[in-house]
Amino acid sequence: MEKNFLTINDLSSKKSSELYMTFALSEKVYAIPAEKIIEIVQLPALNILEKVPEYIVGVMNLRGKIISVIDLRKFLGIPQADYTPEHQVLIINTNEKIIGIIVDSVNDVIQYDKEFLEPLPYHSSEKFISGIYKSSDYLVAFLDLDIVVNNIEAIKVDNLDFKAPTYVSADLFSKDKLSQEKFKKRAINLQKELKIETDKDFSQENRFVSFSLNNEKYCISLKYVREFRKFKLVSLIPVPCVPEFIKGIINLRGEFITVVDIRSFLQISDSKITDKTKIIVIKSSDLQLGLVVDDVFDIVNLPAEKLSHNTTSKFDKNKYTSIEVILEDGGIMSVFDLEKFLEDEKLYIEDAV
Numbered sequence: 001m002e003k004n005f006l007t008i009n010d011l012s013s014k015k016s017s018e019l020y021m022t023f024a025l026s027e028k029v030y031a032i033p034a035e036k037i038i039e040i041v042q043l044p045a046l047n048i049l050e051k052v053p054e055y056i057v058g059v060m061n062l063r064g065k066i067i068s069v070i071d072l073r074k075f076l077g078i079p080q081a082d083y084t085p086e087h088q089v090l091i092i093n094t095n096e097k098i099i100g101i102i103v104d105s106v107n108d109v110i111q112y113d114k115e116f117l118e119p120l121p122y123h124s125s126e127k128f129i130s131g132i133y134k135s136s137d138y139l140v141a142f143l144d145l146d147i148v149v150n151n152i153e154a155i156k157v158d159n160l161d162f163k164a165p166t167y168v169s170a171d172l173f174s175k176d177k178l179s180q181e182k183f184k185k186r187a188i189n190l191q192k193e194l195k196i197e198t199d200k201d202f203s204q205e206n207r208f209v210s211f212s213l214n215n216e217k218y219c220i221s222l223k224y225v226r227e228f229r230k231f232k233l234v235s236l237i238p239v240p241c242v243p244e245f246i247k248g249i250i251n252l253r254g255e256f257i258t259v260v261d262i263r264s265f266l267q268i269s270d271s272k273i274t275d276k277t278k279i280i281v282i283k284s285s286d287l288q289l290g291l292v293v294d295d296v297f298d299i300v301n302l303p304a305e306k307l308s309h310n311t312t313s314k315f316d317k318n319k320y321t322s323i324e325v326i327l328e329d330g331g332i333m334s335v336f337d338l339e340k341f342l343e344d345e346k347l348y349i350e351d352a353v
Contacts (some may be wrong), residue, residue, distance in 0.1 A: 018033060018111070018114065019033070019034040019035065019111055019225070019226065019227065020032060020033055020110060020111075020112050021034045021090070021106065021107075021108075021299075022106075022107040022108050022109075022110060022140060023088075023090065023103040023104070023106045024104045024105045024107060025072060025076070025078060025103060025104055026073070026078045026079065026104065028078070028139075028141065029107065029138050029139065029140045029141070030072075031112065031133070031140050031141070031142050032090075032092070032142075032143050032145055033145070034109050034222070034225075034299075036093060036094050036145055037090055037091065037092060037093075037207075037299055038091040038092065038098070038207065038299075038301055039091050039207065039299050039300055039301040040088055040089070040090055040091070040106060040298035040299045040300075041062075041088065041089050041091065041186070041190060041298075042085065042087075042088055042186050043083060043084075043085065043088060043089055043102060043183065043186070044060055044089075044183055044184075044186035044187035044189075044190055045173075045180075045183035045184045045186070045187040046058025046060055046187075047060070047061075053074075053152075054074055055070050055071055055072075055074035055075060055152070056068050056069070056070055056152075056153075057069050057070065057083075057102060057172075060100060060187065060190065061187070062190050062191075063190065063191075064191075065098065067091065067098055067100050068099050068152070069099070069100035069101075069102060070099060070100065070101055070102070070152060071101075072101055072102075072103075072143075072148070075128050075148060076128060076129075080172065081172075082173070082174060083102065083172050083173045083174065084179065085174065085179050085182040085183065086104075086105070087102055087103065087104060088103055088105065088106055088298070089101065089102055089103075090103055091301075092145065092149075094145045094146060094149050095146055095149050095150065097152075099149065099152065106298060108227065108228045108229075108230075109209070109225060109227050109228050110227040110229075111226055111227045112133055114131075116133060117130070117131030117132065117133055118131060118133070118134065119131060119132070127144065128143060128144060128148055129142065129143060129144070130142045130143070206301055207221070207222040207223075207299055207300070207302075208220060208221055208299070208300050208301075208302055208335065209221075209222055209225050209280065209296060209298075209300075210296070210297040210298060210299075210300050210333060211278075211280065211294070211295060211296045211297060212293065212294045212295045212297070213262070213266065213268050213271070213293055214268045214269055214270075214271045214294065215294075216268060216334070217297075217327070217331060217332070217333040217334070218266075218293075218321070218333065218335070218336045219300060219302075219325075219333055219334075219335055220280070220282065220291075220335075220336045220338060221335075221338070222299060224282040224283060224284055224338050225280060225281070225282055226281040226282060226288065227281050228279070228280055229278060229279045229281065229290070230275070230277070231273055231277040231278060231279055232273070232275060232277070235250065235251070236248040236249070236250060237249045237250070237251070239258075243346060244264070245260055245261045245262070245263075245264045245265070245346075246258060246259070246260060246261075247259040247260065247261055247292060250290060252281065255288075257288060257289060257290050258289045258290065259279055259290040259291075260289055260290065260291055260292065260347075261292045262291055262292070262320075262336075262341070265320055265341065265344065265346075266320055266336075271294055274294070276294065277292065277293070277294055278292075278293055278296050279291065279293075280293055280296065284342060287342060300333075302325060302335075320336060320337055320340055320341050321334040321335060321336060321337060322335045322337040323335050
């Protein structure tokens with residue numbers, strides 16, 4: 001008897017293929033390497049500084065690190081837009097610099113083959129855009145983060161400025177009371193969280209993609225994530241005579257990937273497929289598969305102290321979750337242990353030799 005994993009493709013990955021995060025700015029879609037993203041946070045109130053370049057909106061205190069927050073619109077020639085609580089900040093680490101980039105929304109993490117990038121249809125002296133990818137629905141502009149960061153002026157801020165949280169909002173921030181309260185609360189929470197002592201905490205080992213399953217929150221290490229796909233936008237091919245948790249197979253750019261619903265493994269009841277339902281395509285060693293989740297939220301950075309604090313609590317799910325992290329709102333986020341999951345014999349079938 002020979003055991004075969006339910007995924008049936010050979011998983012030969014192209015060397016020119018990389019993982020990118022796509023995001024929206026004024027209805028345009030841009031992409032940056034996912035490995036450059038430390039985490040994603042909701043836009044907080046910023047300390048507004050005088051006599052700084054106009055592309056620097058302000059600075060934020062992220063666990064003791066003072067980070068400049070920029071608006072790419074100034075570089076890309078996009079009309080300015082007001083900032084609302086729905087805006088997000090990508091925390092980027094490149095060229096040994098850490099900055100924040102304001103975006104309208106985060107779209108997907110997806111694998112792109114650089115061989116299919118096309119040059120700009122016009123001449124640009126700044127060269128912030130390294131190429132264009134034409135999908136079936138829209139154009140994706142690839143940002144050269146190194147060039148962007150090299151054009152950002154270094155500013156120095158005294159840490160003492162942040163001991164008293166007197167937040168100032170720029171003219172472009174929403175002025176209604178509810179929005180202002182959200183901005184200020186986020187800034188306070190980001191400032192009081194565990195201080196990051198070294199840049200080692202920004203390694204990929206500490207970054208996780210958070211997702212939900214029937215109103216419960218989970219996360220999985222970013223190092224396993226290949227890309228996200230909206231469930232309703234893929235063609236799912238049913239597979240006969242397989243366990244119920246196997247939803248089918250998808251063809252992802254010539255590779256056949258088995259799609260698995262992990263709810264039964266986590267003892268969670270089924271939920272309806274919605275426009276937010278996604279497939280997280282993961283890869284471990286020479287295996288890959290798709291995980292069906294209700295929604296994907298963002299990339300979070302979990303300090304090593306939290307990851308090493310592996311104690312049993314009343315929130316423990318089962319053997320497929322390693323630890324539980326207490327969130328700012330008092331909720332619980334469980335870390336999904338992919339390696340333990342892939343060891344489950346139910347994921348394998350036996351073929352007669």
